[in-house]
Amino acid sequence: MERTSSSDPEAEARGDRVLEHLHHSLQLLASPAQAQLSHFPAGWVVLTDEMALDFNHWAQCLSTYWEPSNTQTVQLKKLDDFLSAMSGSLHSAFWTDEALSSDPRWEEVRMLAKTALLSFGWTIAVPPPAQQEHGMLVDNGSYILSSHDTGSCSNTTTKERF
Template sequence: MDHPAPRFAVAFVRSVAVLALEADAQTAWLQRLGTAPSADELACEFDDGFRLAPTFIERGWLSGTAIPALTQLDDQLSAMSGNPNADLWHIDALPHRAEWNRVRTLARAALILLA
């Protein structure tokens, strides 16, 4: 994808906003998508957009000041991945696990910089 459309930047910002939601709202979002009880979708769209973030910035669609916050968010999600952490990716973990509280905090900080 050499020339992503602005809608991809919008989808990326939305993915950060979804990561910033309270756990009950995240669960409801996943249920509406039909992916619950898996919470994987919370990170998938973010991951796709994060890879394109330099292009979004280059085109003036996003501010480069958000990159450090987005990188911290990406690092947190990466630290949660893999088989040893499979239990984190079930909706039951969203309201109770410190890892998800940290994701929400980092996403909120990034979202402020994206606005």
């Protein structure tokens, strides 16, 4: 994977954080159900939505700072396409906490996330859990103020996930 050309040190730092957050989001999607269920404090987010939204956000941000290989792009797209195919009212049961342990489609998500991790040469490990700090949820350096605050790929305020 190549970095997109930039002479801005701040953009390079943001690009590094994008990779870190993408790695983290893939690790969480690849984790066993129990690790996923205990990742966020109860009541802060809709877990399944948060995992999918977080991955989608960082996967979209990647091309702002990096030129992933064809293999990496294909693996990210496979995971994104699978999660997108599960959207809508026909698949509402897929987006429950209970489904993480009982729905075989979540095993497919885990396998796709592991394959994506390997395409980047990243470890398959359970990420550290998010923590509540000063009225915010901090997840791997990302500040989460609400479950649908996706932030931006280019700025770095505390409302965003950089």
